[in-house]
Amino acid sequence: DAMVIQNPRYQVTQFGKPVTLSCSQTLNHNVMYWYQQKSSQAPKLLFHYYDKDFNNEADTPDNFQSRRPNTSFCFLDIRSPGLGDAAMYLCATSRDFGGVGPDTQYFGPGTRLTVL
Amino acid sequence: AQTVTQSQPEMSVQEAETVTLSCTYDTSENNYYLFWYKQPPSRQMILVIRQEAYKQQNATENRFSVNFQKAAKSFSLKISDSQLGDTAMYFCAFKLRQGGSQGNLIFGKGTKLSVKP
Numbered sequence: 001d002a003m004v005i006q007n008p009r010y011q012v013t014q015f016g017k018p019v020t021l022s023c024s025q026t027l028n029h030n031v032m033y034w035y036q037q038k039s040s041q042a043p044k045l046l047f048h049y050y051d052k053d054f055n056n057e058a059d060t061p062d063n064f065q066s067r068r069p070n071t072s073f074c075f076l077d078i079r080s081p082g083l084g085d086a087a088m089y090l091c092a093t094s095r096d097f098g099g100v101g102p103d104t105q106y107f108g109p110g111t112r113l114t115v116l
Numbered sequence: 117a118q119t120v121t122q123s124q125p126e127m128s129v130q131e132a133e134t135v136t137l138s139c140t141y142d143t144s145e146n147n148y149y150l151f152w153y154k155q156p157p158s159r160q161m162i163l164v165i166r167q168e169a170y171k172q173q174n175a176t177e178n179r180f181s182v183n184f185q186k187a188a189k190s191f192s193l194k195i196s197d198s199q200l201g202d203t204a205m206y207f208c209a210f211k212l213r214q215g216g217s218q219g220n221l222i223f224g225k226g227t228k229l230s231v232k233p
Contacts, residue, residue: 042225048220080136107161
């Protein structure tokens with residue numbers, strides 16, 4: 001089955017220690033998104049890739065970076081995690097049919113990040 | 117700017133009964149999509165139902181149906197024959213039918229639904 005996969009599902013890191021979360025997809029979608037979701041809140045968009053073009057949200061801290069080496073994979077790097085970065089991180093993908101923007105977003109299971 | 121409002125932070129329903137979750141949105145645009153996503157506790161967010169604004173017919177997926185009132189900017193979700201597995205946070209979301217940042221998904225704050233046996 002085509003899907004969005006996130007690894008690891010649970011990640012524990014220490015305050016200030018860099019961490020990388022990964023997302024892969026078999027849907028062959030050209031748009032990939034990273035969201036941060038804190039407890040009982042809606043997901044908050046951090047950034048997205050439209051093909052190879054990186055689009056950062058204005059209020060995303062510089063501490064968060066992303067890489068997309070190919071269509072299938074996308075990484076979220078947190079350079080110096082703080083206690084406030086503990087959250088669920090969701091990856092999503094969608095396809096742009098051309099001219100009307102991306103369609104439905106499909107989400108991965110998420111990575112729960114704990115910062116000690 | 118577009119906004120999505122879910123006015124019911126929490127709801128509960130008895131198993132096998134019907135429940136309606138409300139959602140209103142604000143936009144001056146005419147071409148957009150509306151979605152309901154379901155996120156069970158500690159589990160994956162999945163798409164429940166999708167509505168294209170230009171379609172007058174309400175979308176239906178098995179026990180899930182919407183009441184889309186474009187003029188009133190209302191998009192409620194009806195769950196019939198509620199099951200214990202329907203217990204989840206439900207997010208209403210809006211998306212303009214265009215690319216770039218204007219086409220980002222805009223979520224409501226969610227409604228936590230509990231289905232009781």
